[in-house]
Structures are given as C-alpha cells and as structure tokens.
Amino acid sequence: MGGMSREARLNAAFVMVADTLTADYDVVDLLHTLVRECTEILDAQAGGLMLADGSGQLHVVASTSERADLVEVMQLAAGAGPCVDCFTTGSAVSVPDIQASTEEWPDFRAAALEQGFLSVHATPMRLRGEIIGTMNLFGTSVGTLNRRDAAVAQALADVATIGILQERIAAQSQLVTEQLQRALDSRVLIEQAKGALSHSGALSMEDAFVLLRAHARNNNLSLRVVAEGVANRTLDLIPKLAAAAKPGPVR
Amino acid sequence: MGNPGTTDEPELSDIARWSRSNDLCRPFVDLLPVSGVAISVIGTLARRMTVCSSDTVAAQLEGLQFDLGEGPQWEVMKTGHPVLSPDLSLQRTSNWPVFGAAAAGLGVAAIFAFPIAVGAVTVGVVDLYRTTPGVLDGLMVSLARSLADQVATPAVKAAISSAEQDHAPESAGAPTMRREVHQATGMIIAQLQISAPAAFSLLRGHAFASGRSVEDVAADVVARLLDFRQLPN
Numbered sequence: 144m145g146g147m148s149r150e151a152r153l154n155a156a157f158v159m160v161a162d163t164l165t166a167d168y169d170v171v172d173l174l175h176t177l178v179r180e181c182t183e184i185l186d187a188q189a190g191g192l193m194l195a196d197g198s199g200q201l202h203v204v205a206s207t208s209e210r211a212d213l214v215e216v217m218q219l220a221a222g223a224g225p226c227v228d229c230f231t232t233g234s235a236v237s238v239p240d241i242q243a244s245t246e247e248w249p250d251f252r253a254a255a256l257e258q259g260f261l262s263v264h265a266t267p268m269r270l271r272g273e274i275i276g277t278m279n280l281f282g283t284s285v286g287t288l289n290r291r292d293a294a295v296a297q298a299l300a301d302v303a304t305i306g307i308l309q310e311r312i313a314a315q316s317q318l319v320t321e322q323l324q325r326a327l328d329s330r331v332l333i334e335q336a337k338g339a340l341s342h343s344g345a346l347s348m349e350d351a352f353v354l355l356r357a358h359a360r361n362n363n364l365s366l367r368v369v370a371e372g373v374a375n376r377t378l379d380l381i382p383k384l385a386a387a388a389k390p391g392p393v394r
Numbered sequence: 395m396g397n398p399g400t401t402d403e404p405e406l407s408d409i410a411r412w413s414r415s416n417d418l419c420r421p422f423v424d425l426l427p428v429s430g431v432a433i434s435v436i437g438t439l440a441r442r443m444t445v446c447s448s449d450t451v452a453a454q455l456e457g458l459q460f461d462l463g464e465g466p467q468w469e470v471m472k473t474g475h476p477v478l479s480p481d482l483s484l485q486r487t488s489n490w491p492v493f494g495a496a497a498a499g500l501g502v503a504a505i506f507a508f509p510i511a512v513g514a515v516t517v518g519v520v521d522l523y524r525t526t527p528g529v530l531d532g533l534m535v536s537l538a539r540s541l542a543d544q545v546a547t548p549a550v551k552a553a554i555s556s557a558e559q560d561h562a563p564e565s566a567g568a569p570t571m572r573r574e575v576h577q578a579t580g581m582i583i584a585q586l587q588i589s590a591p592a593a594f595s596l597l598r599g600h601a602f603a604s605g606r607s608v609e610d611v612a613a614d615v616v617a618r619l620l621d622f623r624q625l626p627n
Contacts, residue, residue: 313514316513320517323435323437323512323550323554326554327557331576334580335590337577338577338579338583341580348616374580375589
C-alpha cells in the first residue's frame with residue numbers, strides 16, 4: 144500500500160468499510176479496520192475506538208496500540224477527557240496541544256503526555272440522533288486535523304456506524320421473532336395437551352390444565368415440555384391420575 | 395390504567411397511546427379510506443394470533459383465511475409484499491378462488507393486505523377491507539405501510555403477552571389465538587391416536603365439508619357434541 148496515493152488509499156478504505164456491511168461480518172473486524180485505516184490515512188500515530196453498551200457506558204473496543212489503549216482506559220476511569228466530551232455532546236473534539244490543556248482533564252492530560260501523545264482528535268460515531276461511540280486519533284506532535292481530514296474521519300466513522308446499527312437491529316429482530324415463535328408454539332401445545340387430557344381422562348379443560356401444571360411442578364419440568372409430551376402422545380398422564388386417585392400409599 | 399381520551403384528531407404519534415389502550419386497529423380505520431381492519435401475527439405452521447379486529451366482518455375475513463389456508467394474508471406472508479385487490483369481483487378466479495367468493499359473500503368489495511415485519515422477517519399482516527371497490531392511491535398506500543411499520547412492535551408484544559397467559563380473555567376486542575381450535579385438535583389427537591397436524595387437518599376438512607367455520611366445529615368438539623370416532627371416513 145506504500146506506493147498508493149492518499150486518494151486511492153482513502154477510496155480503498157471506504158470500499159473496505161462499506162464491504163463489511165453487505166455480507167456476514169464481524170463487528171470487531173470492522174472496528175479494527177476502521178481505526179487502523181483512519182490512523183494511517185490521516186497520519187495519526189495511534190487510534191482507538193470506544194462504543195457505548197446498552198446502559199450508555201463507554202468501553203474501549205479497538206485500538207492500534209497499547210499506548211492509545213492505556214490513555215483511553217484512563218480517560219474512562221476518570222470519566223473525563225476529550226473522547227468522553229465528544230460522546231456526550233455528539234460533536235468532534237479537537238485538542239491540538241494537550242500540554243496546554245491544563246485545566247479541563249488533568250488525569251487525561253497526564254496519561255496522554257506519559258504515553259508521548261501531544262494532540263488528539265475525537266470523532267463521534269452517530270446516526271441521526273443516536274451516538275454510539277467515538278473514534279479517537281492521537282498524534283505525537285502538536286497540531287489539529289485540517290477541516291478536510293476531520294471530514295474524512297467523520298465520513299468513515301459514519302459508514303461504520305451504519306454497519307454497527309444494522310447488525311444490532313438484526314440481532315434484536317432475531318431475538319424478538321424467536322420469542323414470538325416460542326410463545327405461540329407453547330400456547331398451541333398447552334391447548335392441544337389440555338384437549339387430549341380432557342378427552343382421555345374425561346376432564347374439564349380447567350382440570351386438564353391443573354393436571355398438566357401439577358405434573359410439571361412435581362417433576363421439575365416446564366409446562367411446555369409436559370404439554371409437548373402429551374400432545375405428541377409420548378407422555379400419558381391419565382394412568383398417573385388414576386393411580387393418584389386410588390386410596391393407599393401413593394407418591 | 396387510565397383510559398386515554400380518543401376524541402382528538404388522530405395523528406401518527408398517537409400510535410403509542412393506542413398501543414397502550416390495546417386498540418392497534420384504530421389508526422387504520424381512522425386515517426385510511428377503509429371500512430375495517432384486522433391485524434394478525436403469524437408464526438410457522440399457521441400458528442397465529444389475531445391481535446385485533448375493528449368489526450365482525452374484519453374478524454370473519456381473518457377467520458376465513460385461517461380456515462381455508464388461502465387469501466391475501468397467505469400471499470403477504472409468502473412474499474413479504476403488500477397485496478392490493480381494489481375490486482374482488484375481477485379477481486375471484488385468480489390466486490384465491492374460494493376465499494374471494496366467500497369474502498364477496500360477506501359484502502367485501504376490496505382488500506388491501508400489508509406485511510408487518512420485524513427486521514427482515516415478515517411476522518404478520520394488516521388486512522384492510524372496503525365494502526365498495528376502488529384503489530388506494532399512492533399516498534394512502536404509503537400511509538398504510540408506515541402505520542404497519544409502527545404497529546409491528548406493539549402487535550408482536552401484544553401477541554407474546556397474550557400467548558403467555560394461561561387464562562387470557564379471548565373476546566372480540568382482545569387478542570385471540572382461537573384456543574378452542576387447539577383444544578379440539580388435542581381431543582381429536584386422543585380420540586383417533588393421531589398426530590397434531592393430522593388432527594388439525596381432519597378438523598379443518600370437516601369444517602370445510604360441512605360449510606362451517608373451524609372455530610364453530612371446534613366448539614362442538616370441545617363441548618363433546620362431536621366425536622371424530624363417530625364420523626364416517
């Protein structure tokens with residue numbers, strides 16, 4: 144890739160990140176690709192990526208070096224820093240000279256300087272109103288990303304964000320449809336089992352249900368499992384009912 | 395639970411309120427030029443829940459498709475696309491000959507069915523009907539699709555929650571799974587010692603042959619007025 148022009152490299156990066164949207168892909172791979180490409184194309188020394196979990200808590204999920212990782216973890220522990228600000232506000236945060244930023248984030252400043260970073264640019268990962276994380280590029284010299292480079296970082300982050308959100312929606316949908324299927328299946332099996340018991344034991348539907356539930360409880364089985372056995376005719380509860388009705392010692 | 399006032403001019407944002415008051419059907423009849431609507435959530439093996447129906451004709455249309463195993467609903471489930479039939483009289487011989495004639499018998503002249511999807515999966519159908527023929531224009535089709543999108547999550551939630559209740563009320567207004575049909579299937583399983591799919595086929599076949607609804611026949615089986623051992627093969 145060394146001989147590639149910046150434009151060509153940039154195009155290749157977009158294709159690479161967009162490609163991950165089409166087929167089965169691994170989110171972690173996508174994030175590593177994103178942060179690596181951004182770091183190299185924009186001449187940063189290191190890059191890191193944080194995503195929020197379901198409760199809005201940020202976590203470091205990818206970084207190009209141990210040093211960047213340390214700074215971000217420190218920032219999260221302190222709950223303050225340019226990347227945290229970027230996530231809270233949803234706007235890019237640029238710190239062209241970390242050494243000069245004495246007031247705002249003392250813990251972040253100390254950690255960054257210790258690792259040899261002098262500048263940072265944090266890009267929000269957002270889609271419409273939703274902010275899911277930030278991508279952070281660290282430099283070992285002072286200076287800010289020019290407007291064009293900042294736009295490139297944002298564009299790459301945007302494409303990756305769409306991919307991440309799509310994957311989350313797909314996972315969520317699958318969960319919901321499975322839950323629906325299971326709820327409908329269980330209900331059908333329970334009603335069928337009630338009908339079957341009601342016929343073979345000459346019971347009311349209500350008594351048939353009580354019998355099903357009692358057998359499930361006494362045997363530590365789910366109602367669904369018992370119902371399925373009865374509906375498939377692999378489990379016959381009526382002899383047990385007859386035995387239980389007999390006087391004398393019964394279990 | 396308070397009963398939200400429903401006299402205001404309806405808006406799309408009201409869907410959350412309707413969902414709380416369990417009347418997911420209402421925005422469709424209020425906002426679209428249709429006579430009635432039924433919303434169903436459908437799993438595999440025709441396991442389904444009618445989440446709501448706005449009137450008895452809508453409920454009967456739903457029941458017919460359940461009984462016959464054909465109709466716009468089945469087409470939507472298969473293709474994931476809306477089915478628009480602005481004039482049933484022109485379509486009786488097409489995809490669903492039996493259902494088309496039966497629907498006309500209920501006074502239904504036009505049917506528009508829209509998919510309800512969760513992610514990429516079609517999980518149900520919104521059946522809209524009209525007593526006079528006529529197309530839904532582009533704007534109304536978009537509105538219907540948008541309403542169907544918005545109703546997906548509350549409809550699926552309502553279906554799951556109703557299915558999980560052991561003693562869910564199954565009145566006209568509430569979600570219904572036609573529990574008696576499954577109880578009757580169970581009774582036939584025990585009467586004839588056959589599998590559930592075979593028992594259900596017999597039930598459905600008997601209803602069709604005797605010109606009655608499956609629910610009707612199922613009620614007789616559950617009431618022990620009809621025993622499948624006594625039926626001629």
